[in-house]
Amino acid sequence: MSEVGDSGLSVYERLIGEDRVSGRLYTDPAVFEREMERIHHRGWMFVGHESEVAEPGEFVTRRLGRQPVLLTRDDTGVVRLWSNRCPHRGATVCALDQGQTRFFRCPYHAWTFDNAGALVALPGEEGFGPTFDRDMHGLAPVPRMDTYRGFVFGSWSHEGQTLLEHLGDARNLIDRACDVSPVGEISLRAGWLRHRIGANWKMAAENVCDFYHPPITHGSSGLMGGVPPGYFSDAYGGLTRDLGGGHGEVDYRHTEGGSQTGLGPHGFIFPNLFIEASSIFVIQPVSVGEMTHLQTPITWVGLPEEMQRPQSRRFAMAFGAAGVIEPDDAATWERMQLGLQAGEPEWVMLERGVQFDDTREGRALDEIVMRGFWRHYRSLMTDKAAVR
Amino acid sequence: MSGIEELLEQQRVEQLLFLEAQLIDGRRFAEWEALWVADGIYWVPANGDDTDPRRQVSLIYDNRSRMHNRVERYAGGKAISQQPPPRTVHLVSNVTIKPPESDEVVGGDVSLIVHSAVHVAESRPGVRVDWAGRVIHHLVERQGALQIVFKKVMLVDNDQELTTIDFLL
Numbered sequence: 265m266s267e268v269g270d271s272g273l274s275v276y277e278r279l280i281g282e283d284r285v286s287g288r289l290y291t292d293p294a295v296f297e298r299e300m301e302r303i304h305h306r307g308w309m310f311v312g313h314e315s316e317v318a319e320p321g322e323f324v325t326r327r328l329g330r331q332p333v334l335l336t337r338d339d340t341g342v343v344r345l346w347s348n349r350c351p352h353r354g355a356t357v358c359a360l361d362q363g364q365t366r367f368f369r370c371p372y373h374a375w376t377f378d379n380a381g382a383l384v385a386l387p388g389e390e391g392f393g394p395t396f397d398r399d400m401h402g403l404a405p406v407p408r409m410d411t412y413r414g415f416v417f418g419s420w421s422h423e424g425q426t427l428l429e430h431l432g433d434a435r436n437l438i439d440r441a442c443d444v445s446p447v448g449e450i451s452l453r454a455g456w457l458r459h460r461i462g463a464n465w466k467m468a469a470e471n472v473c474d475f476y477h478p479p480i481t482h483g484s485s486g487l488m489g490g491v492p493p494g495y496f497s498d499a500y501g502g503l504t505r506d507l508g509g510g511h512g513e514v515d516y517r518h519t520e521g522g523s524q525t526g527l528g529p530h531g532f533i534f535p536n537l538f539i540e541a542s543s544i545f546v547i548q549p550v551s552v553g554e555m556t557h558l559q560t561p562i563t564w565v566g567l568p569e570e571m572q573r574p575q576s577r578r579f580a581m582a583f584g585a586a587g588v589i590e591p592d593d594a595a596t597w598e599r600m601q602l603g604l605q606a607g608e609p610e611w612v613m614l615e616r617g618v619q620f621d622d623t624r625e626g627r628a629l630d631e632i633v634m635r636g637f638w639r640h641y642r643s644l645m646t647d648k649a650a651v652r
Numbered sequence: 653m654s655g656i657e658e659l660l661e662q663q664r665v666e667q668l669l670f671l672e673a674q675l676i677d678g679r680r681f682a683e684w685e686a687l688w689v690a691d692g693i694y695w696v697p698a699n700g701d702d703t704d705p706r707r708q709v710s711l712i713y714d715n716r717s718r719m720h721n722r723v724e725r726y727a728g729g730k731a732i733s734q735q736p737p738p739r740t741v742h743l744v745s746n747v748t749i750k751p752p753e754s755d756e757v758v759g760g761d762v763s764l765i766v767h768s769a770v771h772v773a774e775s776r777p778g779v780r781v782d783w784a785g786r787v788i789h790h791l792v793e794r795q796g797a798l799q800i801v802f803k804k805v806m807l808v809d810n811d812q813e814l815t816t817i818d819f820l821l
Contacts, residue, residue, distance in 0.1 A: 361699070361811065454708050455698065455699045455709045456699075456709065457698055457709050458814065459814065459815075459816070460813040460815050461815075461816075462779075462815075483730050484725045484728050484730035484731035484734075486721040486724065556813050559709075561709065579709070580709070580710060580713050581721075584709065584711055585711060585814040585815060585816050585817045586712045586816075586817040588721065588722065588725055590816075591731075591733040591817075591818045592731055592732045592733050594816050595732045595733035595735075595818075596732050599732075602778075
């Protein structure tokens with residue numbers, strides 16, 4: 265299978281059709297390696313939220329693609345994003361998921377960095393000679409970091425689209441998530457549930473705007489009782505919308521039951537962020553057949569408790585490794601990962617509502633957002649200008 | 653309490669915990685539910701053992717109606733993640749009875765607080781996982797029988813990435 269990654273760019277043109285994609289895209293390790301290089305280690309990815317490091321000295325550790333990063337707020341209040349790697353010999357400078365500190369000290373030789381990344385102390389500095397320059401040995405910043413309404417994104421590439429260019433029409437999803445709050449602000453401080461799933465990351469990405477599956481996959485959850493009859497049907501009137509750039513959403517605002525599944529939007533921001541009404545999900549690739557699905561509930565700043573509480577109750581019931589929704593998605597994706605080991609038939613089909621692709625907006629159950637995802641994916645995987 | 657009475661009390665508590673483990677492993681969910689008082693709380697914290705379940709995420713934070721929903725889903729035959737159901741064996745050990753004032757009591761009457769350890773061997777197709785945690789039960793005496801008021805399972809790896817937990821701990 266490894267020839268997929270080696271045999272030239274046109275291979276991806278063949279593997280990704282307009283209404284179908286090859287099953288090999290979910291199972292071939294060479295495809296995964298190329299995704300990491302072309303998508304996760306080049307483009308913009310969601311990494312966290314400013315509210316997670318609300319106080320000076322607060323930090324969280326994450327992975328950006330496969331690489332360990334450290335999100336900090338320094339003593340002067342500036343949010344910064346670092347490689348979680350000592351510039352001396354490479355150990356992680358922070359082993360905790362989150363906390364608050366003024367200094368990060370490497371366990372190996374005690375090189376010590378302040379929360380603005382500067383090397384402020386090291387034992388036996390004189391032994392490095394008179395030319396040793398502390399300023400040349402601070403923590404390495406992730407090449408690009410930018411924020412949009414508190415959502416922090418990072419990119420390992422020094423150049424390319426700006427964050428606003430990357431977000432494009434998907435900015436509207438973040439706006440709507442924030443504007444549920446009377447002051448336009450969300451907070452993510454409840455901690456994350458981190459669910460390890462034996463399936464390719466793209467299955468979670470495609471699932472975000474798949475409104476064909478909920479009554480089947482989640483029929484056992486007991487939560488379907490809260491959804492209006494016929495909600496997951498074309499006739500109900502919900503829409504699905506390809507927002508370009510691999511982003512997309514499902515939109516029920518104009519329907520009778522529009523507000524019943526949560527307060528915020530339901531959409532996907534390429535390649536790793538899912539805003540699910542009142543929760544945030546992050547899709548973290550691990551290997552071709554493994555991902556971690558991170559999940560946290562949104563708190564809207566200034567919104568009365570009684571409006572937030574039903575949403576956080578729903579989160580507690582539904583999500584995480586022991587929820588009543590999430591395990592059924594995970595089990596389904598794990599079954600797909602197993603099934604796709606069969607090389608025949610070659611294709612995974614994504615043809616529902618293909619007649620609406622011109623307008624990029626279809627019925628709620630249509631697979632328009634998936635096709636938009638794959639068009640963008642194909643452009644990144646085949647972009648000749650992006651070859652270094 | 654005399655030495656003999658303490659032994660009998662210890663045995664009575666252990667028998668309840670062993671029965672609970674057997675009901676879970678045997679998927680006898682109605683009988684498991686009957687061990688609980690009406691306002692019981694079943695809690696599996698995430699990201700540490702001493703979080704605030706009202707402000708921070710938990711793996712499980714169920715009142716009785718959610719517990720019922722949970723086991724109904726396990727037994728209902730419709731859940732994808734229960735096709736086939738995971739097989740489990742719970743080993744309960746290190747059972748120690750504490751006086752009721754030894755722990756912050758969340759709600760309702762509590763006669764006994766019991767600390768224990770649990771090891772759960774889980775098997776489902778292609779997957780074999782070992783789970784372990786410290787457990788706290790708050791028990792109440794009702795008509796001569798012990799019932800569960802509160803159960804907290806502190807998984808040793810609750811601050812790590814975890815695979816699906818689609819069974820009772």
